[in-house]
Amino acid sequence: MSARRVMSVARPVRQAAVLAAVIVAAISSGAAPARAQVAVGGTSPDTAGSSMSWLTRRFSGQAQLFSEVYGISGMERRRPGSTWRVIASPRLGLIGGTEVGMDLLLSSEGNDARQSINQVAIEPSWGWGQLHLGDFSKDYSPYTMQGLRIRGGGLDIDRWGVRASLQGGRSAALIPSTVDGPSYRRNIIAASFGMGRVGERAFDLRLLRAQDDLVPDETPVFDTLGVDTLPADLRPQQRNRPQENVVAALGGSLRLFDRRLALKGELAGALLTRDLTSPEIVPDSAGAPVGGLTSLRTSSSGDAAWNLDAAWQGRSFGVRGGYESVGAGFTSLGLAYLVNDRRSWNAGGDVRLLRGALALQGRYQQQQNNLQAQRVATTTRDVMTGTVVMRLPANLTATVVGLLSTAGNDEANDTLRVDNQTSTVNASLSRPWKLAGRNASATVAYAVQSTEDLNPVRLTPKVSVQTANLALSLPVSKWLTAAPAVSAVLPSEGTQGENVLGSLRLSAQGLKAITASGQFTQTFVSARAVTTAMAQFGWTLPGDLAFSLQARWMKFGAQGVRPAFSERFLTTTLGRSF
DSSP states (O other), rough: OHHHHHHHHHHHHHHHHHHHHHHHHHHHHTTTOOOOOSSSSSSSOOHHHHHHHHHHHHEEEEEEEEEEEEEEESOOOOSSEEEEEEEEEEEEEEEOOEEEEEEEEEEEOOTSSSOOOOEEEEEEETTTTEEEEEEEOOOOOOOBBBBEEEEEEEEEEEEEEEEEEEEEEEEOOOOOOOTTTTTTEEEEEEEEEEEEEEEEEEEEEEEEEEOOOOOOTTTOOOSSOOOOOOOOOGGGOOOOOOEEEEEEEEEEEEEETTTTTTEEEEEEEEESSOHHHHOOOOHHHHHHHOOOOOOOBBTTEEEEEEEEEEEEEESSSSEEEEEEEETTOOEEEEEOOOOOSSEOOOOOOOEEETTTTTEEEEEEEEEEETTSSSSSSSSEEEEEEEEEEEEETTTTTEEEEEEEEEEEEESSGGGGOOOEEEEEEEEEEEEEEEEEEEEEEEEEEEHHHHEEEEOSOOOOEEEEEEEEEEEEEEOOOEEEEEEEEEEEEEEEEEOOOOOOEEEEEEOOOOOEEEEEEEEEEEEESSSEEEEEEEEEEEEEEEETEEEEEEEEEEEEBBBBBBBEEEEEEEEEEEEOOO
C-alpha cells in the first residue's frame, strides 16, 4: 500500500479520534468560562487550550443513566426484574447562532411484540430554521399532526414573516402478529406553510398523507366495516387493515381592538381508506376527484372538522367562548389521539374584584355525539365549573372549586340508556408564615363528591364521599424540614367504613452537595391496608455529576381471597447538565 493511501486512510481516523476526545473533554469540563491564556516571557498563548475553552462555552445539554431493580413477595412478578434507560440531549452552538443538537433514548424495555421505544435524533438549528433527523415529533395542529413521533427527517423555516415546514418518515413498524391482527408499517409525509405573526394576524395551510405498506399474501379474515346501529353481538368484527389517509387544514388567528379581542380557528377535511386491499372505484363516479393524492376505494370515506374560539380581555375581567365540530368520519393518522363524532360549545369568563383580592372564574361546556344520526340515541354531556379565590386578613387564602357533570341520552333500551351525574365541591384554606426565621405553611381542605347512575339495569344509588385533609410544612432545623399530613375519607351516603391516610415526609436541604428525604405512609382501609415507605438520597459528585438513589417498599394487606404481598423498588439515576 502506498504512503499516500496510508495517509488518506489514517487522516479520517485521526479526525474522528480527535472529535471524540473533544466531546468527552467538553462533557467533563462542562460550561465553565474560558480562562485567558497569558503569555509569559514572550511565549505565545496555548492555542489548543483556547480552542477547547471555545468549545466548552458552546457545548450544552443533558445526559442521564437510569436503572431500576424490582422484587416482589407473595405473588407473581408484575414487572421485569431490572430495567435501564439512557437519555442524552447534547447541544453544540456554532458560529452565527447555528446549533446542532442530538436526542438519544435507549432502553431495555423494548419488546418485539410492540413498537420500539429506542430513539435517536439529531436536530441542528440556526437563527431562522431547524433540521430534524432520526426520531422526532413536530406538532402542526389538533386536526393534522400532533403528539406523534416519527423516524425520518424534517425541515422548519421561519423567516421574513413566512413559516414553512416539511417532515416525513415512518410512524409505525411492522409487527406481524397482534391481538387485532398485524400492525402495518406506516409512512407519513406532512407539510405546513404560513404567513404572519402567530397569535396576532396569521394563517397556516397544513397537509398530511399517511399510507401503510401492504403485507404480501395477507388477506382479510374479518369484515372491515362495523355498523354501530346493529346490536353489539351482531356487528361484524373489525381487524387491523392497511390504511391510507389524506388531510388538509387551514387555520388562522386574528387580534383586534388593541389586542383585546382574540380570534382563532381551523377548518380541516380528511379522506380515509380503511382497507387498501378493497376494490378501487372511479373518482368521477363518486363526484370527488382527488387527483394523485390518493385513490378512492369501497372502504374510503371523508369528513370535516372545524373550530372557532373568541376571547375578550378587559382590565379586570375576561370572557371567552368557542365551538367545535368533528365529523363521525374524520380521522387523521398523524394524531396520537382523536375523538370524532362530536360537537361542543363552551362559554366562560373571569372577573377580579376588590383590587384583586377576590377572583371569580366560571366555565360551561356542552358536548354531543351522533352528528349524522347513525345511532338510535344521542348522548349529551354538560360540564359546569366555578372557582372562587379570596385573599383574607392574616395572610390567609381561601379557595372554593365546584364542578357539576351530567351525561344522558334518549335511548329507550334500558341497557343502552345513559343517565348519570357527578358533582364535586372542594374548599381549602392555606396560610404561610415564618417560624424561627424560616418558611412554614399549613393547609386545611374539605371536599364532597357525589355520583349517581339512574340507569334501570345498573342502577347505582347516590354515593357521596367526604374527604378532609390537613398538611403542614414545618422547619425542624436550619437544614431539616418536616411535612406531616393526614387525609381521611369519611363514610357518607351509600358508603361503608372509612379510609385514613397518614404520611410523614422529612427532607434535608442546605447541606453541601447532599440532599435526602424520607416518607412513610400508612393507609387504614376497611377492605385493605396499604403501607408505603420511601427514602431518597442525592449527592453531587465531582464534575457536577448528579447521583440519586431511591428505595421504595409497599405492602398490601390481604383482601378476601386475595393474599397479602409486598413489592420493592430500587432505582438509581446518574446525570449531568453541561
